[in-house]
Amino acid sequence: MSGAQQGGAFDAIAVHNFCEKISEQVIHFHVMKMNGGFFLWVGSSPTLSNLAVSMNSKFDAMPLSMLLMGDKSETAPNSLAQRLAKKTKKQVFVSYNLPVVNTNLALQVEDRIKKEMGNHPEHF
Amino acid sequence: MSTTMIKSRQTEKEINGVRTQVVCTEFSNYIFIVLTQYGKIGTLVSVTPESQSNDVSMPMFSTKVLMGKDEPLTHVCAKNLATCVSQEAGNRPVLLGLALKDSSIEAVKLMRDLIKSCQVW
Numbered sequence: 642m643s644g645a646q647q648g649g650a651f652d653a654i655a656v657h658n659f660c661e662k663i664s665e666q667v668i669h670f671h672v673m674k675m676n677g678g679f680f681l682w683v684g685s686s687p688t689l690s691n692l693a694v695s696m697n698s699k700f701d702a703m704p705l706s707m708l709l710m711g712d713k714s715e716t717a718p719n720s721l722a723q724r725l726a727k728k729t730k731k732q733v734f735v736s737y738n739l740p741v742v743n744t745n746l747a748l749q750v751e752d753r754i755k756k757e758m759g760n761h762p763e764h765f
Numbered sequence: 766m767s768t769t770m771i772k773s774r775q776t777e778k779e780i781n782g783v784r785t786q787v788v789c790t791e792f793s794n795y796i797f798i799v800l801t802q803y804g805k806i807g808t809l810v811s812v813t814p815e816s817q818s819n820d821v822s823m824p825m826f827s828t829k830v831l832m833g834k835d836e837p838l839t840h841v842c843a844k845n846l847a848t849c850v851s852q853e854a855g856n857r858p859v860l861l862g863l864a865l866k867d868s869s870i871e872a873v874k875l876m877r878d879l880i881k882s883c884q885v886w
């Protein structure tokens with residue numbers, strides 16, 4: 642295949658959706674798996690209100706993280722991206738579209754993501 | 766409980782011998798497009814229509830590189846690829862991930878068609 646000769650020897654981008662009822666609301670998850678990383682969107686309505694990126698660095702035990710879009714005072718997208726990058730060793734993009742006041746919800750959301758990663762590692 | 770709240774479509778094609786993938790995802794306030802020949806997001810550009818009062822039929826677009834190579838060609842490619850998407854999507858801004866080996870005008874034209882074949886808006 643000429644695609645492989647061109648250095649295109651990577652898997653096709655794969656999209657995976659799942660959802661979970663957490664604290665009386667349905668939370669949707671949308672994952673796009675790419676070559677060496679993934680994009681994860683979390684929310685209960687279909688908006689894209691922020692975007693954080695994180696990846697590991699050999700100079701620091703904690704992955705580097707940066708907010709690319711959205712309100713800089715919101716730490717949820719950054720910290721989620723950072724923790725997922727640490728867990729997966731991949732480049733991680735996160736868009737977190739849930740109320741940030743509820744830290745318990747954020748923890749439950751993170752647990753749900755990690756559960757999905759455990760059950761379906763092929764999607765991340 | 767429906768598992769899909771987010772609508773997305775994807776396709777793949779060889780353009781000038783290079784494997785090219787497109788994934789279009791619809792959000793209520795954004796269209797997110799990944800156009801890649803490396804299988805990754807690469808450079809991330811946001812393309813936003815400017816509200817202009819003097820000519821509604823010809824809106825202006827501003828481009829901002831959020832991550833990656835901030836060079837003139839990136840802005841030109843992004844505008845070229847995303848302008849018609851934004852217009853068709855009711856002037857929604859477009860978030861574009863670009864990782865291209867070939868940014869010739871011929872290739873970009875074919876990529877524009879490829880994006881159109883994944884219309885989610």
